Every structure is written in C-alpha cells, then in structure tokens.
Amino acid sequence: MKRAVVYQSKTGYTKKVAEWIALALSADLLPLSSISASDLLGYDLLIYGGGLYAGGINGLKCFNAVISGVDGAQIVYFATGATPKRENVVPELIQHNFHQDEGAVPLFYVRGGFNYTALGLMDKVLMIILKLKIKSKKEADRSPDERGMLAAFSRTVDFTNSNDIEPIVKYATERGFL
Ligand SMILES: Cc1cc2nc3c(=O)[nH]c(=O)nc-3n(C[C@H](O)[C@H](O)[C@H](O)COP(=O)(O)O)c2cc1C
Numbered sequence: 688m689k690r691a692v693v694y695q696s697k698t699g700y701t702k703k704v705a706e707w708i709a710l711a712l713s714a715d716l717l718p719l720s721s722i723s724a725s726d727l728l729g730y731d732l733l734i735y736g737g738g739l740y741a742g743g744i745n746g747l748k749c750f751n752a753v754i755s756g757v758d759g760a761q762i763v764y765f766a767t768g769a770t771p772k773r774e775n776v777v778p779e780l781i782q783h784n785f786h787q788d789e790g791a792v793p794l795f796y797v798r799g800g801f802n803y804t805a806l807g808l809m810d811k812v813l814m815i816i817l818k819l820k821i822k823s824k825k826e827a828d829r830s831p832d833e834r835g836m837l838a839a840f841s842r843t844v845d846f847t848n849s850n851d852i853e854p855i856v857k858y859a860t861e862r863g864f865l
Contacts, residue, residue, distance in 0.1 A: 688864050690714035690732040693722065695746030698806060700799030700847055701738045701767045707849050708734060708765075711856045712865065719746045724756035732864040733760045734855065738799060739768035740810070742783045761864065764792065765855060767799030769839065769846070770832050795855050800845040801836075814840070 692714050694705035702718075709716040714734070717726065727733060733754065737745035744766045754762060766780055776796045778789040785792045803814060818840060821833045829837075838844075859865060 688731045689729055690734070690859070690864060691717055691727065691730050692734045692736065693717045693719050693727075693750060694736045695719040695738075695749075697738055697740075697745065697810065698800075698802045700802075700845070701736050701745070703847050704765065704767055704797050704799070704852060705734075705736050707852050708736075708855055711852060712859055719750055719753075722753060724753050727754060727757045727760070730757075730760045732763065732859060733757075734763045734765065734859075736765040736767065736797075739766050739780075741813075742780070744780070744784050747784055761862070762793075763795070763855065763858060765795040765797055767797050767847075769799060769801040769835070769844070771846075772796050772798055793858060795858075797851045797855075798846040798848070800843070800847060801839040802843045802845075803840050804843070 690712050692705045692709040694701050695718070696702035696705070705716060708714065714732070735747070735750045737747055739745070744764065777794055780796065781787055781789055781792050781794055803811070806814065818837065821829060821837055824833070
C-alpha cells in the first residue's frame with residue numbers, strides 16, 4: 688500500500704499536522720505546490736490538508752484539479768483552523784467546500800493556530816477588516832470565536848496537538864491502508 692500526504696500551508700500549522708500524519712502512516716509528504724498528477728500515480732491513499740480561510744480549505748480546488756487525472760486512490764481530506772472543534776464543524780465544512788452532505792466526503796478537522804505576523808499582505812488586510820468588523824460590535828455581542836480572534840492579533844497561538852491526528856490514522860488503519 689502506497690500512501691501520501693499532500694498539503695498547502697500559509698503559516699505552518701497544516702504543514703506540522705501533515706508531517707505528523709505522514710510519520711504515523713509512513714506516508715510520503717508532498718507540498719501541493721511541488722506536484723503534478725503524474726507524481727500521484729500509484730498511490731492507494733492520498734490525504735489532502737489545507738488551512739481554513741473564511742471557511743474554505745486552502746488549495747482544495749487546485750488539489751482536486753490535480754487528482755482529476757489520478758484513478759484508483761482513496762482520497763481523505765483534513766482542514767486546520769483556529770476555531771475550536773465543534774460538533775457541527777465537519778458537516779458545515781463539507782457543505783461549504785464540497786456542496787455535499789455529511790458522510791459523502793471523508794473530512795477531518797484538526798485545530799491549528801493563528802500567527803498574524805506570518806501572514807502575507809492580502810491575509811493581513813483581510814484580518815484587519817475582520818478586526819474592525821468585530822470591534823464595531825458591542826463587547827457583549829461578540830462571540831467566543833470573535834473574542835479569541837481579537838486576542839490572537841497580539842500573540843501567536845498554537846493549538847496543534849499530535850493526538851488530534853488519531854481519527855485520521857484510525858480511518859486509514861481500519862480500511863487496510865497500512
Ligand atoms: C484571512 C483568514 C481567514 C481565516 N478563516 C478561518 C476560518 O474561517 N475558520 C477557522 O477556523 N480559522 C480561520 N483562520 C485561521 C487559519 O485557518 C489557521 O491559522 C490555520 O491553522 C492556518 O493554517 P496554515 O498556516 O497551514 O495555512 C483564518 C485565518 C486568516 C488569516
């Protein structure tokens with residue numbers, strides 16, 4: 688069985704999680720920017736991960752375009768985000784990113800972190816707009832996520848935990864990919 692973890696990461700959180708998964712599954716680790724369809728031929732399991740940006744999985748469209756030329760591999764996805772893992776996070780992400788219902792796509796959510804200083808200019812501008820939007824609300828009306836977002840501007844937060852990859856490892860193991 689041949690396995691690979693493909694990832695796209697802006698500030699390093701998805702990369703860290705992808706490295707843990709690749710290590711646990713003895714899988715090849717491939718940055719999305721370095722691959723084409725021919726690099727993915729012959730794999731039985733392909734795991735793709737990207738950070739969440741306004742609810743969208745970074746690099747997903749590009750990865751799906753690359754694998755449209757690849758047959759026979761089981762595809763599994765994961766997303767990292769700053770928000771805590773909630774019960775409905777996966778169904779919402781499947782709906783938003785794949786326009787399908789829960790269960791139609793094997794997708795896992797792994798909590799990442801937030802590093803404002805490592806962001807590129809465009810993302811910094813987006814975050815400043817978001818910050819102004821949150822700040823325009825009365826303090827009592829701000830959600831816990833919005834409060835967490837405001838706090839994260841002044842300090843880098845890293846919520847990654849190697850135990851959080853266990854559901855992905857279990858999924859691959861139970862289906863005989865190891
Ligand atoms: C512009 C912007 C939008 C974001 N949107 C979300 C979001 O919708 N949900 C979430 O949980 N985290 C969101 N985040 C936080 C990132 O998903 C988080 O930092 C992620 O772990 C980044 O992964 P990466 O460094 O591998 O790209 C956002 C961050 C930025 C800068």
